[in-house]
């Protein structure tokens with residue numbers, strides 16, 4: 001980074017890298033939660049849900065890539081040890097022990113709501129000091145907002161379906 005870019009960041013470089021690494025851990029865990037969820041989910045509307053879960057898994061992996069690129073650009077190192085994802089994560093991992101469609105939907109909706117908070121906070125922190133990270137957060141946040149919306153629409157459909165057959 002050039003001198004003026006560094007001046008903007010001031011002494012916040014370490015903090016920005018830390019926030020990015022926390023988001024990075026979230027993305028890998030979200031990726032796996034979607035990926036394995038698509039393998040095990042069962043119940044009404046499972047075909048539609050599987051398609052959505054796979055799509056979101058691919059998005060989360062792309063987010064992990066974007067965040068890692070930014071960490072490296074800032075001179076940091078993305079978390080190298082998967083065990084450490086659990087130390088860094090904001091949003092955690094919800095194992096789809098109960099593979100019922102509604103349950104999997106609810107788990108992933110809460111994950112997206114957490115992700116929205118994470119990138120919203122990252123944007124607030126970087127707005128005036130690191131516009132590049134701010135833009136990365138913006139791009140990812142746009143996807144997370146769409147993810148939540150897609151899953152909530154499926155949950156609504158699920159509830160309507162249940163009413164119809166009652």
Ligand code: FE
Pocket residue numbers: 027030059060063115140144
């Ligand atoms: Fe993501």
Ligand code: FE
Pocket residue numbers: 030056059060112115143144147
């Ligand atoms: Fe997402």
Ligand code: MG
Pocket residue numbers: 052055056146147150
């Ligand atoms: Mg979607």
